[in-house]
Amino acid sequence: MAKKLSQLEATAICGNDISSSCLYVSALAIGYAGQYAWISLLIVAGVLFLFRKIYGEVVGALPLNGGAYNALLNTTKKSTAATAAALTVLSYMATAVISATEAIHYLSVFFDIIPVIPATVVLLLVFMCLTILGIGESSKVAIGIFIFHLISLTLLCTFCGYYFFTHGFETLLENFRTPVEGSITLALFFGFSAAMLGISGFESSANYVEEQQKGVFRKTLRNMWIVVSIFNPLIAFLALAILPMATVAENQEALLSFMGGTASGDWLSVLIGVDAALVLSGAVLTSFVGVGGLMERMTLDRILPKPLLKKSPRNTSYLIYGLFFLLCVSILLITWGDLKKLAGVYTIAFLSVMVLFAIGTILLKVKRNRLPRPERATWGGVLIAMIAVIAAIVGNIILNPSYFYIFIRYLIPTLAVVFFMFYRTHIIKFLMQVTKKNFPENTKFTRWIYRNSFRILEKINNQQFVFFTYHHDVETLNTVMQYIKDNEPTKRLKIVSVLQREEHLQRQLVTDIEVLDRAYPSIAIELIEEHGDFSPEKIKALSAKWNIPINFMFMGAPGEDFPYSIEEMGEVRLII
Secondary structure, three states: OOOOEOHHHHHHHHHHHHHHHHHOHHHHHHHHHHHHHHHHHHHHHHHHHHHHHHHHHHHHHOOOOOOHHHHHHOOOOHHHHHHHHHHHHHHHHHHHHHHHHHHHHHHHHHOOOOOHHHHHHHHHHHHHHHHHHOHHHHHHHHHHHHHHHHHHHHHHHHHHHHHHHHHOOHHHHHHHOOOOOOOHHHHHHHHHHHHHHHHOOOOHHHHHHHHEOOOHHHHHHHHHHHHHHHHHHHHHHHHHHHOOHHHHHHOHHHHHHHHHHHHHOHHHHHHHHHHHHHHHHHHHHHHHHHHHHHHHHHHHOOOOOHHHHOOOOOOOOHHHHHHHHHHHHHHHHHHOOOHHHHHHHHHHHHHHHHHHHHHHHHHHHHHOOOOOOOOOOOHHHHHHHHHHHHHHHHHHHHHOHHHHHHHHHHHHHHHHHHHHHHOHHHHHHHHHHHHHHHOOOOOHHHHHHHHHHHHHHHHHHOOOEEEEOOOOOHHHHHHHHHHHHHHOOOOEEEEEEEEOOOOOOOHHHHHHHHHHHHHOOOOEEEEEEEEOOOOHHHHHHHHHHHOOOHHHEEEOOOOOOOOOOOOOOOOOEEOO
């Protein structure tokens, strides 16, 4: 069994992504909110505090890899969950490419002979190889980068604070006397919209929660929130305290390095530049680790091709990381490293994932309220957080309308791949009909099309699914049948009742299954009486006995008195 990640290891992996935001988000917020940027960043910290509870509730109730995808998969239609997954993969692609490109840009300041595009490809390749070696090895690199980054930021804030107190308050006062375009409210709104990019990476921990030790996930959320809440507003305030507003605008791309040089000389400027290159590289690692957990879960659920699950000698899904590397390189070459185009994809995709996660929380409360969870977000907190993120999406579209169109251009082919897998049986049947109408039936080509199409359909539809029932009535069982019919291409279903040795199937259940068997003629229903305790061991035993993966087994949401956690039950899906 693979070693689970400790609090420091798990925090470092996602923390490098979210903490790297201070390198650009303070300057970005000042550009839109001026002297009130630090307030906008404090509002972002408030919204993130609400999302701590939201993520804590959902992942606490459903502690499986996948983030927003997992939340929606267990509360609504599989197609909705697939959309969330596509958005998340798109977000990770853009994050990886932006972070890698920016890291190389920072390095090119010191070594101007570095060719940016080839070097970016090499950096992506390095982190692909690192993740193939294993998440444990990746975490050691992440810890080193994360600790160095926190030390660098602490030194920067200390020296900037000292410079501020020894050189007087005049710069800060002059900045606060600068007129704001429009109203203060509008400035705060646009500053907040831009600054919401500073919480990218917060969703990553949920995508590899199964690799974390018990109880670590909620601590990673707390740790990320502390880092963002302290450093982002503080750096924005210190920038306004030691630099004129015009100087901030002129040095937006490397603001922190300029602040370090102003406060303490070249050594601190160089240190921050090196730190920026390292932590942005760490954000690339976060993308690989996060997308690995997500795409593996999608593959297990037949949303991506099964061969992607092939393992390396170190038990890592090397084909998933290889595919993600190729996707990142393709988007890099298509945009030729144009950060504005990449930001257009990144902004809307990331914030859309946050909205979908909030929606998943609402559905969890409504449809799975009986499901045990270590904490619960309040209804008010969920709604405020969701409205805040929607407002940030609107604000970003208003600020950069072209970003939305760029995002749509990249989203459509991503969704096309995902939904091709989701609706592949319908597509294959459609192609067979087209072939039948447009080509003679007895040609070699037609026979080849039919033979291979039938073989693929038979392989897909012969996958058995299992639903565990205990005294469910016909109405509930019909809901189960409807879900399976709409979401899973199969013709075989086992409905299993796990009973104590002295118990037997109720006659009413047998009658109900007979009714459903007639109502759904395309699905062969097998009712099975299984004796023993309904436990993780029983599920594993049945999975091995019938050769049915656990993620193809369904159950109703358990109540507070259920003796096992959902995590212990493996990847059994909740559908009622």
